[in-house]
Amino acid sequence: MSNSTPLHAATLQDRPSDGRRAKGLRSRNALLTEAVQLASVDGLEGLTISSLAERLGTAKSSVHAAFGSKEALQIAAIRRAREMLIELVVAPALTVPAGLARLEALGESWFSYLQSDVFEGGCLLCSASAEMDGRPGPTRDAVAAVMAEWLQLLAESIAAGVDQGDFASSTMPDQIAFELNAIGMAANWHHQLFGGQTAFTLARRAWADALAQLHPQPSPRRRRSKP
């Protein structure tokens, strides 16, 4: 993505330097607030200049003026979803120490974010990943870049935990990042498809068990015991 601020250090919105630009950004931000909701329900392919204008009861020309093309709108929606991920999931976890505590916090903030139904149709990045995977192009590249950043953040957090002795030295950060990400994606999927809160009970237990297994001397009985 052209937005090169790393996931753990991004500011949330452009800061306008004059009144006219400020108004334009407010308008664009308002459009994006609706765009990510529309895309979460109808898919990124369902997010078009026309469908966004219709949802907002506004003229297509004003949506077109803000984005220029369907592809630019889709990519802007992915960037907004990335900002929301930073604000709601990453930033809260950065307030706790690196290592095990931060990974526990990342899981908790991720599940809280999914559970609060921030998106009408479930996590946009999760669904966009599945939707775009077979469609080469800039939109897909934007989704893949954000998901790669997220996996990298998880892997770096795990590596920090190894460095400070929270986790066994044999821990493989990329492996565990894959597994933790799988748990969160499955929580979103299960909650969206089957409803209810069971998904989060299952996912929180899976996340805690996965981290417990990384302890330098894991207890065989720590895991899988019924509550």
Next chain:
Amino acid sequence: MSNSTPLHAATLQDRPSDGRRAKGLRSRNALLTEAVQLASVDGLEGLTISSLAERLGTAKSSVHAAFGSKEALQIAAIRRAREMLIELVVAPALTVPAGLARLEALGESWFSYLQSDVFEGGCLLCSASAEMDGRPGPTRDAVAAVMAEWLQLLAESIAAGVDQGDFASSTMPDQIAFELNAIGMAANWHHQLFGGQTAFTLARRAWADALAQLHPQPSPRRRRSKP
């Protein structure tokens, strides 16, 4: 789903009883073979009477005659994807004994199926789950029913492993089914989004580790050791 044959006992196709019906079923089957490929790339919402006719270079009227509506076509595609899951993933695993060995076989046949790129755009059931989750209706219900069957099959396989002593008595079948399913879904997602074979290396290790942890006396050092 109206197709009530359980996942572990389904036959793969209707058996026609006369020549005319046989021809109709062959035609319908040929259409479905393309329909699942189209849906795997363009999404279930991209699968319409028109788009399927266009892909096949045939008349819309003949596609309409076979299915009657877009929704019926989508549901028929989900049923076909379910038949493929049975044929390619479930049936091979039923040839090995229940319990740990069968769960190892289910993982292997699932990853082989994902790795062989049976679907042009990745596993249709995986992507349809993410696509349809926010869209109530019969198509979504059909997807949810197949995924519930799959989770149930995993949970029953785990329970069988507990019964015969392969797994600790404290094992929670629904919890482990959620975790194993999460690994397979993530393998499809990672492979489709990032390409290459890394997804399957990660997923096979995650699956093996997850099963190893269910052993009645798991070795703390069995897991997470670098190869």
